Amino acid sequence: MAKKGKSYLEAVKLVDRAKAYPVGEAIELVKKTSTVKFDATVEVAFRLGVDPKKADQQIRGAVVLPNGTGKTQRVLVFAKGEKAKEAEAAGADYVGDAEYINKITQGWFEFDVIVATPDMMGEVGKLGRVLGPKGLMPNPKTGTVTFDVERAVNEIKAGKVEYRVDRDGNVHVPIGKTSFENEKLVENFNTIFDTMVKVKPAAAKGTYMKNVAVASTMGPGIKVDPSSAAAK
Numbered sequence: 184m185a186k187k188g189k190s191y192l193e194a195v196k197l198v199d200r201a202k203a204y205p206v207g208e209a210i211e212l213v214k215k216t217s218t219v220k221f222d223a224t225v226e227v228a229f230r231l232g233v234d235p236k237k238a239d240q241q242i243r244g245a246v247v248l249p250n251g252t253g254k255t256q257r258v259l260v261f262a263k264g265e266k267a268k269e270a271e272a273a274g275a276d277y278v279g280d281a282e283y284i285n286k287i288t289q290g291w292f293e294f295d296v297i298v299a300t301p302d303m304m305g306e307v308g309k310l311g312r313v314l315g316p317k318g319l320m321p322n323p324k325t326g327t328v329t330f331d332v333e334r335a336v337n338e339i340k341a342g343k344v345e346y347r348v349d350r351d352g353n354v355h356v357p358i359g360k361t362s363f364e365n366e367k368l369v370e371n372f373n374t375i376f377d378t379m380v381k382v383k384p385a386a387a388k389g390t391y392m393k394n395v396a397v398a399s400t401m402g403p404g405i406k407v408d409p410s411s412a413a414a415k
Contacts, residue, residue: 190218195403205411209397210368214361216402222253223361223400225368227407229354229379230394232387239386242348245325246378250367251342253360258339259283261299261307261321266332270298273336280306287313298327298335318347346375352393354379361399372397376412 194216204212210225217223233240259277260270261284270278277283277294280303287310297314299307299321307314307321314320321327325345329335346356358371376395383391395412396404 188218191401191403194218198403198405200406203395203406203408205408206369206372207365207411209405209407210365210372212405213368213397213399213402214365216405217361217399219399219401221400223402224253224357225359225361225363225397225399226355226357227372227375228394228396228398228404229392231348231352231354231379232389232391232393233348233352233384234387235348235350235352237386240384242354242379242382242384243322243324243346244378244382245327245338245343245345246375247338248342248344248358248371248374250359250363250371252344252357252371253363254357256295256339256343257293258336259294259297260332260336261297261303262332263300263303266300266330270332270336273333274340275332275336284310292317292319296327296339297321298329298332298339300330300332301328304328318345344375346378358397372407373412376409 197216198212213225233242235241257276260275261280262270262278263280267278284306297319311320326335326338344356346354348354356375358375359368392409395407395409397407398404
């Protein structure tokens, strides 16, 4: 394992590993413990009491953060005719069909999110082997397979984030940048926290919210007290 730098070790000293902090304090600490020279991403990690191997305990979806993520997503829309015009008017970065399928097949990935109309999924599905592993495949659960392309593009540009439980029961979601005002990060945190509470599978047994932590890029994890962010 690589040795941690001096600034990281100094940052760790500010964090009481045994303590779960109120959300506001945790966000403040995230900023204090960010040691990188760039505007770091702030991420929240949930460890959930679910068994992702069971179909009725899968957690996947998307939510629009009230203050965005600090990153403008590049959107590719697979659509034809009127729907293609609608996507362009909404501000999609790339709109088309066969030409972009060919480009992706040849290794082009200058985009962050794909939206596809349902009638295009037969063609887009052929890209499953290249898009799937990168988490780029459009999915109705995250609102990226839809005829309402205007809304889909608007939401993504406004700060829509996708969440998906991994095989160990963890969910990682970006909630902004260290340059954000504390209140904005707290608001984004509360939005995703409330969403996680609402999507709890009925089949999940025992403690659901096992651990919640926030961290900045390459910064230490800071535990959050879930009761300080009780769902509204």
